[in-house]
Amino acid sequence: MMSQYLSDIEIARNASLKPIQEVAHAIGLSEESLEVYGKYKAKLSHETIDELASKEDGKLILVTSINPTPAGEGKSTVTVGLGDAFKQLGKNVVIALREPSLGPVMGIKGGACGGGYAQVVPMEDINLHFTGDLHAISAANNTLASLIDNHIQQGNTLEIDPRKILWKRAVDINDRALRNVIIGLGGKANGVPREEHFEITAASEMMAIFCLSKDLEDLKQRISKIVVAYNIHDEPVTVKDLGVEGALTVLLKDAIKPNLVQTLEHTPAIVHGGPFANIAHGCNSIIATRTALKLADYVVTEAGFGADLGAEKFLDIKCQVGGIEPSAVVIVATIRALKMHGGVAKKELSLNNPEALRKGFANLRKHVETIKQYQLPFVISLNHFVGDHEEEINEFIRLCESENMPFAMTKVWEKGGQGGVELAHQLLSVIHQAEEEEKVNFQPIYSLSDSIEEKLTKICENVYGANGVELSTQAKKQLKKIEEAGWSNFPVCIAKTQYSLSDDPSKLGRPEDFTISIRELKPLVGAGFVVAYAGQMLTMPGLPKKPAALNIDIDENGYVKGLF
Template identity: 65%
Template sequence: MNVKPIVKSDIEIAQASEMKPITEIAEKIGLIEDDLELFGKYKAKLSAETLKKLSTKESGKIILVTSINPTPAGEGKSTVTVGLADAFNRLGKKAMVAMREPSLGPTMGIKGGATGGGYSQVLPMEDINLHFTGDLHAITTANNALAALIDNHLQQGNLLNIDQRRIVWKRALDLNDRALRKIVIGLGGPVQGVPREDGFDITVASEIMAVLCLASDLQNLKERLGKMVIAYNYDKQPVTVADLGVEGALTLLLKEAVKPNLVQTIEHTPALVHGGPFANIAHGCNSVIATAAASKLADYVVTEAGFGADLGAEKFLNIKARTEGIDPEAVVIVATIRALKMHGGLSKPELGKEDTEALTRGFANLKKHIETIECFGLPYVVAINRFISDSENEIATLTDLCSGAGIPVALTEVWEKGGQGGLELAQKLLGILDEKAAKFSHLYDLSLPLEEKILTVAQTVYGATKVEYSTKAKKQIKDFESFGWGVLPVCMAKTQYSLSDDPSKLGRPSDFTITIRELKPSIGAGFIVALTGDVMTMPGLPKTPAAMNMDVDEEGNAVGLF
C-alpha cells in the first residue's frame, strides 16, 4: 500500500526551526548590538547612525527576482528569493535577502503572507506576517492623521480654498474591506465636520507606503511627504501636504518605521524586511533604504519585486532603479510548470495530470517576460521552481524548451531542500555575473511626454498594439503636464494575471489594446499612476477568507496562519 508522505505546512516548518539571537545574525554582516534597535530576541531595526555609517561603504551586487504572470497555482517567488540567498551562503558567499513586509489584507484574505515557504522562509514567520515591528500600523496612522487634518482644515475655515469635491486623499486600513471603498463622512450637523464623499484604500496602496519605500533617508522622506497632492482648490490647482504644513508631523509618526528590519532565514541568512507597496497599484518593491543597506553589508543581495516581470520588475527597473546605487546586476525569472500549464489553457483542477502540450503552449508567457528583461540589457537565469506534482517528463520538456532557445535555466527545489535546492541556480548566476557585465538601461527617458512613456511600457513590456484613453484620462494628462509632472516615470496599475489589462487573457495575448481609465498623481513617491481595467485600491475578502482557519493555541502559538 502506497502511503503519502506527510507534508508539513509552512507554519509548522517555521515553528520547528531554531532561530539564533538577532545579535548573532548581525555579527555575520559586521554589525554589533549598538548598531541595532532590538525588538525582542529575534527582530531588530538598523539604527539611523548605522545607516549613515554604511552609506560610505562599497556596494555589493543586487540580484532581482521576478516571475511569469502569477496564477492560482502559485509561483513561489519569495521562496526562491530566500532559497537563493541561502544557496549563496552555502557556497561561501556573503549574501543577504531584501524583501517586502506582508500586508494583513492578503494574509487574512486569500493570497497569504510574504515570508517564503517550506524550508526557504524568513523568521519569525508569525511575527512578520502579523504586526511585526509596527511599520504598517505607523503608515496607517500617518495616512489617517493626514485625512483628519484635511477635514479639520475644512472645518476651521478652509484657508487653502480646498474644493471638498476634489479631495483625492483617502483614509487607509491594512485589511481587505470592500464596504469601505466608498463612504460619506461629516454627517450629523455643523459640529460633526463638513459632509463629503470619502473612501478607504488598503494601507499598502497608500502613497505614504510608496514614499517611505523610495525615500533615501529621513530628510528625503520629509521632503517627499510634503510634495504629496491631497486635493485641488476651487481654481483647480493642486494642494499639497506642504501647503497644509503638516509634513513634519507625518515624518514624526514615521521616524521609526523608516528604519529597516533585520531578521533571519531558516538557515540563518541575514534578511532585511522593510516596506511593501502593492505591485499592481504602486511599484511593488521593498524600501530603497533596506536594499541599499543590504548592498553595503553583503557581496550579494537577493531582492524581489511583486508579481510578474510586467509589473514588479518593470517598476523596479524604471522607478526604483533610478535611485542611485540600486541598479541590479542580474535577474532571476521564476516559473513553475503548474502555472505555465494554466497559461497553456488548463484549469486548476487539471494541473495534477501530465500535459506537455499545455506546458509548451504556456511557455510563450515565460518567453515574453524574458524578452522584457533583455530589453533592459540585463543577464538572467530562469528558475524552474519544482512542485511535487511535476513529472520528470514535464521538467525535461521545459528544460529543453529553454535550452533550445538559448535561455539559461536551473531547476530549483528550495521549498523542499532550502539552500541546498538552490545551488544550481546560485552557481549559474555566479557564472553569468563573472562572464557578462550588465548593460542596464531604462526603457524610456524621463523627458518624454506621459503618453509616450505609457505607450512604451504597453508595447514593449505587455505586447499591446495600442493605448486608448478615457476622456477623463486625456484631460488629466493635459493638466498633469501643465503642473510640471510630465517629467515623472509612469507606474502602471494593471491586473497581475495577464500581460493585458484583462485578467482572463492568459498566456501571451496579441492584438490587444490597453485602456487608461484614470491617472493618479503620486508626486511624493515621484511617479504618475495610470489605472487600467478594474484594479481596486481596496480589495475585498473571498467567500472563505484565510482568517477562517486561523487561531491561537493555549501556549500562544499561531495556528492555521498558512
C-alpha cells in the same frame, strides 16, 4: 521530516533561531547598531546606515516571475532559498524583501515569508504586526486625512474644495465596504458631509513615499509635496500648505529604519516596506536595498507579481529614483503555472500534459524578452513541485535549451538552500560572463525626459506586448493638467491585473492584438510618479468567499496556527 508533512508555520516554529545580535555580527554589525525588538527582530539605526554610506556596493539580483496563477509560482520562496544557497557557497549575502500586508494574510494569497524550508522568520511576527511599520504608515496617512477635514471645519483658509479632495484614508486589510463612504454626518459639529474613499495601506501614496525615500530628510520633503486637494480656484493644495509635514514625519521616524531578521538557515534578511505590485510599485524600500548592498557582496531581492509588473516598476521606477543597478535577474516559473497559461484548468494540473506546457511557455518567453530589453543577464528558475511529471520537466528543459535560455531546477521549498545551489552557480556564471564580456549595460525601458504618453506606450508595447495604449477622455484631461503642472518628468506606475500581460485577467499565456486602456491618470507628487489605472483595478481589494482568516487560530498556549 520532509516539509510535505509539516505546514509552513510548523516548520518555522520548530526552527532553531539565532539571537538577532549574532545574525547582525555575521555581516559586520555591532550590537550598538541595532534597536532590538525582542530576541529575533531588530531595526538598524540611522547612524548605522550613515556609517555604511562610503562602503562599496555588492551585486544585486532581482527575482521576478511569469504572470501568477492560482497554481502558484513561489517567487518569495525562491528568493529566500537562493539567499540561503549563496550562504551555503560561502558568499556574504543579504536578502531584501517587502513586509506582508494583512490584506493578503487574512484574504487569499497568504503571507510573504516564503514557504517550506525557505522562509524568513519569525514568520508569525513578520506576517502579522512585525515591528509596526504598516500601522505607522496607516497612522500617518489617516492623520493627514483628519487634518484636511479639520482645516475645512476650522475656517478653511486654504479654500479647499471639499469636492476635490484627493487624499484617501487607508487601512491595512481588504474591506470593500470602505471603497465609497459618506463622512461628516450628524450635524455641523461633526464636520462637512462629503464622499470619502478608503484604500488598502499597501496601495497608498504614503507607502510609496516611505519606500522611495532615501533618508529621513527626503521622507519629510516628499511628504511636504503631497497634493491633498484642489482649492476653489482649481489650484493644488499640498501638505506644506497645511504645515504638517513635520508631524507626519515624526509618526514615521522609527518605521523608516529597516528591519533585520533571518532565514531558517540564519541568512540575514532585511524586510522593509510593502507596496503591492498590481496597484502600486511593488518593491521594498530604497533604504533597505541600499543598506543591504553596503552590507553584502550579494543581495537577493524580489519585486511583486510577474516581470510585467514588479520587475518593470523595480527597473523603471525604483532603479531610476534610487540610482540602483541590478547585476542579474531570476525569472521564476513552475510546470503547473505554465500549464495553466496553456489552458489547463486548476483541477487538471496533476495530469501529464506536455502540449499545454509548450503552449504556456509563451508567457515565460515574453518575460525573457522583456528582461533582455533591459540588457540584463538572467537565469530561469524552474521551481519544482512534487507532482511535476518527468516528461514535462524534460520538455521544459528542451524548450529552454532550444532557445538558449539559461535555467536551473530549484527545490528550495523541500530542501532549503541546498535546493537552490544549482541556481546560485548559474547566476554566478552569467554575472561573471557578463562582466567579462562587458555586456551588463542596464537600460530602463524609458527615459524620465520622455512624455507621459511615450512612457506608457513604451511599457505597453515593449513589456506587455500590446499594440498600443488608449487614454479615456478623463485620462486625456488629467494628462493635460499633469503637463501644465510640470509633472511630466515623473516615472509612470501602471495599475493593471497581475494575471495577464493584457488588462484583461482572463487572457492568459501570451495574448496578441490587444490595446491597453487607461481610464485614469493620478499624479502622486510626493511619491514622484504618475499612476495609470488600466482596466478595472481597485485600490481597495475585497475578501474572498472563504478568506484565509477562517483557518487562522490560536490555542491556550498562545501558539498560532493556519498562517501560511
